[in-house]
Amino acid sequence: MSFIEVNEVSKTFRVSKRSAGIPGMLANLVVPKYEKKRAVNNISFSIEQGEMVGFIGPNGAGKSTTIKMLSGILYPDTGSVRVNGYIPYRQRKEYVGSIGVVFGQKSQLQWDLPVIDSFELLKAIYRVPDEVYQKNLKRFMDMLDMSGFINHPVRQLSLGQRMRADIVAALLHSPQIVFFDEPTIGVDVVGKETIRNFICELNAKDKVTMLFTTHDMQDIEKTCKRLIIIDKGSKVYDGLLSGIRDAYGTTRQVDVEFAQDCTVLPIEHVEIKELDFPSGRKKRFLFESREVQIDSLMNSLLADYAIRDLTVSEPEIEGLIRKIYNGEVAQ
């Protein structure tokens, strides 16, 4: 049995539905109308101990709902969740001591007090022994470069500082599993890099199991080997990050800069786009790798035209994900 087992889990919310304006409001007051919204639809997956998994999907796909069921906040309607031998929503008190959750959009720190006061409170709540607390605090503060603001009230922190403090707050009790729900949202490039490195190191050294939700594909590319994509409540991809390219990224792209204006004769299975219109000096060639051999295309181009520069590129993961969200690729 895996460390985290999610088995055919569904969750439906009842959403109040009313027409616009005051008449709609009054009508709703008399006869409330509800709409059922299936946030999570029959999802299954499993995660092994020490894995770091990216969990992505467009807004409203059901990511947060899934994380809330995994962390014991919500009961699933059907299906079962089992983490580290616990059923999160039934054995809440025993279970939550072994997990950490970072909600990027919601701080768990005391707004008016210095960061360190929130940490001391968490130490008491989680019954963290003194030496463990001191060791963790010192280590995380060094890794996230926090000594400059540990005594500042949370309300005075920048978003990046607050996020780092929130990440430490979720880890002081040495959890075995951490759920990150958008831990880089609104953080600048440098801050994001710090957080990503921290997360990678924690996974590599402490073997902490992690599920990582984000909208920034670079977060995923720099931290996770495995990726789960959900859309409209259903799982649409579960596999290696690199597998996305194999599965969906079969389009290749060659950008060519010619020595002078030229017209290229049509080539079978290759789409040609002008990049420097109206001059014909730069063109892009798009084709499917299984239909056209890249070396034969290059050879024929080099033989027939004078070429100044040439770049071959694979599709970017981000572009592929966008295609998956938009339903442009067969799933």
Added chain:
Amino acid sequence: MKNDTIHLMGVYTGTIMKSWFQYKVDAVLRSLAVFLREATGIIVIYFTLLKFDTLNGWDIYELLFLFSLLFLTYGVLIIFFTGLRDFGRTVRDGGFDRFILRPRGLLFQLIFSNADWFAAIGHGGLGIVLFVFSAGNVGITWNAGSVIYYITAVIGGVLIQGAIFLFLATLNIYLLETNSLKELFYWNMRKFAGYPISIFHKAIQFCMIYVVPFAFVNYFPAQYLLRKEDMAGYPSVYMYLTPAVGAVLYLVTYGFWRYSLRFYKSSGN
């Protein structure tokens, strides 16, 4: 209670205090504001009642004694039950999710992580002032028996109102917002509770005894100590029931709370 539970209660209290004292002037002014707001109400009633000799046999000191129980119990109540008073907001801003993620009892966290000391000082302070002003003038013999009775009655009164808060907080799980219900069932009934219930219509009396049992918070305990004639209209055993009503009501409501938690839906993201 386990040792570390008491330790955590201490840390919570320290955290609350530190937060309040981030704004020292505001802390003092707000306690004063609560005190004056409530005291103004009492002063208006005081001068109105001076026009009458008695109200259904109750003179002005006896009425103020009745009031003092209401304010004292609220002062104690709000030290422990602020988290339940503000529970609607905690649910809506996702704060309750955070409580669920921590390995401690949910109600324990709600109760000890928040305390409105402004309201406690304001209401409790007024309660003490009214008690001092009235208790010597209403003919109560203060001996061990009556002091013990008084203390258990205050505890019972706190539990009764705590149960009402807990009940309304539990409804939040289903309705998300219950402030108007609190206005209706708590604060409106509390206004009636400032007076001997015998002056009201039977329907209101019924509500005060059996629906939102404010009568057990101050009227019946005051009757035990004052023995006014209008007590003849009610079973005399009611004078002894306050602690029992408090305990039973609180336990039943606690069951309702436990049962309702599984329907908690969390707020959006």
